[in-house]
Amino acid sequence: QKEVEQDPGPLSVPEGAIVSLNCTYSNSAFQYFMWYRQYSRKGPELLMYTYSSGNKEDGRFTAQVDKSSKYISLFIRDSQPSDSATYLCAMIGRPGGGSEKLVFGKGTKLTVNP
Amino acid sequence: GAVVSQHPSRVICKSGTSVKIECRSLDFQATTMFWYRQFPKQSLMLMATSNEGSKATYEQGVEKDKFLINHASLTLSTLTVTSAHPEDSSFYICSASTRGYYGYTFGSGTRLTVV
Numbered sequence: 359q360k361e362v363e364q365d366p367g368p369l370s371v372p373e374g375a376i377v378s379l380n381c382t383y384s385n386s387a388f389q390y391f392m393w394y395r396q397y398s399r400k401g402p403e404l405l406m407y408t409y410s411s412g413n414k415e416d417g418r419f420t421a422q423v424d425k426s427s428k429y430i431s432l433f434i435r436d437s438q439p440s441d442s443a444t445y446l447c448a449m450i451g452r453p454g455g456g457s458e459k460l461v462f463g464k465g466t467k468l469t470v471n472p
Numbered sequence: 473g474a475v476v477s478q479h480p481s482r483v484i485c486k487s488g489t490s491v492k493i494e495c496r497s498l499d500f501q502a503t504t505m506f507w508y509r510q511f512p513k514q515s516l517m518l519m520a521t522s523n524e525g526s527k528a529t530y531e532q533g534v535e536k537d538k539f540l541i542n543h544a545s546l547t548l549s550t551l552t553v554t555s556a557h558p559e560d561s562s563f564y565i566c567s568a569s570t571r572g573y574y575g576y577t578f579g580s581g582t583r584l585t586v587v
């Protein structure tokens with residue numbers, strides 16, 4: 359089983375739609391959870407990071423963490439064409455008690471159509 | 473905000489030569505730097521983690537002698553791809569973090585093409 363599972367999509371939605379992106383993980387050693395946005399041929403940029411279970415809101419973005427289910431989500435409200443990108447979930451922890459690791463999901467390619 | 477500069481953004485080299493990629497944290501001290509590679513339509517695969525002043529920790533399957541990582545200062549880490557082959561062609565990205573902060577800042581990436 360992979361450490362982090364993320365449906366690669368692609369996902370295509372009309373402008374204004376609510377987008378839901380999800381990841382599951384297998385190792386409870388992961389403690390910090392992030393969502394990154396990556397445009398083509400660019401490095402990822404951090405959108406949100408959370409630590410505890412629950413919701414965290416920032417503008418049109420809401421990150422949700424359920425540690426008991428090992429499941430994280432990113433919701434995008436009122437999606438815009440400029441939101442079209444690949445969204446990667448990522449998490450930090452010390453699986454196996456070793457050095458700290460930042461591990462990514464495969465990324466979900468999102469297209470928001472005008 | 474935190475900025476990481478990665479250079480070069482694009483490089484083409486001949487098979488058998490070595491290529492060095494630099495990653496600099498411009499406005500913070502990076503205690504930890506990560507190096508990733510990303511194949512088309514794939515996620516970022518962690519290659520190695522380096523802490524300033526100590527040897528890098530490589531992920532399973534990554535050749536230490538081929539991918540040399542140096543993190544000699546708190547603002548600079550380098551990745552050298554030695555004796556490059558066409559299968560090393562990929563997008564290489566560094567990220568950096570400072571102690572106590574769990575947001576990792578990424579460089580813009582280096583597109584390596586080995587011909």
